[in-house]
Amino acid sequence: MTDEADRNAAHKAAMQTLKAEREALMAGKSDETRGLLVVNTGDGKGKSTAAFGTVARALGWGWKVGVVQYIKGKWITGERQFFAKFPDQLTWATMGEGFTWDTQDRARDVAAAEAAWDRSLAMLADPDINLVLLDELNIALRYDYLDIDKVVEGLMARPWDKHVIITGRNAKPQLIEVADLVTEMTLVKHPFDQGLKAQRGIDF
């Protein structure tokens, strides 16, 4: 076989193993509360925003929610100020410090992504948390700061009733393959084209 065919065969075998393991984990569980793996991707707006809307909805039902922000740095956003009002229901971790385009320091970026992934795994394993949002994880995957196979493995091994939302453009095919719900946000018309800047309250 060629190298390419080798890789494809190895990937397929690994995926079949992961799927069989997950099916065993789900066996006999109710579809009503089965934990979904949701991916919001595409070049348009609304990927993280829709995820924050789902967080609001989940909090409305009394759920506990964990959020890991992979990219966003320490600047103030409306969503962070808002969700800070729910410390009993919400755990919020902003791990990104601005990535390579700011820092030009790949080793630091990889270390930050690894720390964010460790935090994500802890939330996925936490039995008190119903929903985990991994905001902009796709960006860290796109730049190979994290290994996609390791991430897929961690997601598939999560408890059977844990919901996960992953956002960011350029979702990897391996992630889409194991996701339950994938939505692509497509830009039809954008105010930046008309010379308008990002606006507080609407864009951040």
Place this chain on the structure above:
Amino acid sequence: MTDEADRNAAHKAAMQTLKAEREALMAGKSDETRGLLVVNTGDGKGKSTAAFGTVARALGWGWKVGVVQYIKGKWITGERQFFAKFPDQLTWATMGEGFTWDTQDRARDVAAAEAAWDRSLAMLADPDINLVLLDELNIALRYDYLDIDKVVEGLMARPWDKHVIITGRNAKPQLIEVADLVTEMTLVKHPFDQGLKAQRGIDF
């Protein structure tokens, strides 16, 4: 001219008038706080959910927000329970009672849509409200429960700094034409295809 050409010419003239009026309203105002007209459409998920995320963000900045739900009936949703916690910042009006596919009563549907639009106009005119969400307005427009030209006219005449978000599939071309930001949510993969039902906390 043909009837079709007549209609096109009349539409173009009406649009030019509306745009000129709006430009006069905006003259000399800062682009930083210019009120945007945002449309979330498409067959995918996340249209209303992203709008609720924007509502959360706006509340985080201390804004006042008005929400009119055109279609959703009286059933309990996570978002309504959640946002009910902010009576000082948020005015929430659920006007829909389930539309024709439930009621088979077009006159009642039209009356409900008209009442919702009157409520929307009042929110658009309220100087204390920064952001108005017209949830599923596109559905009422699609079934011609409301006249698209009248709605576009009302939107374009709003105060210069008022942000509006309109959701629902099948956004009319006339609406897209005057919008600042249009995003299409496209379904890539959906759990209903795999036999899973809508789930509390994620879907409603």
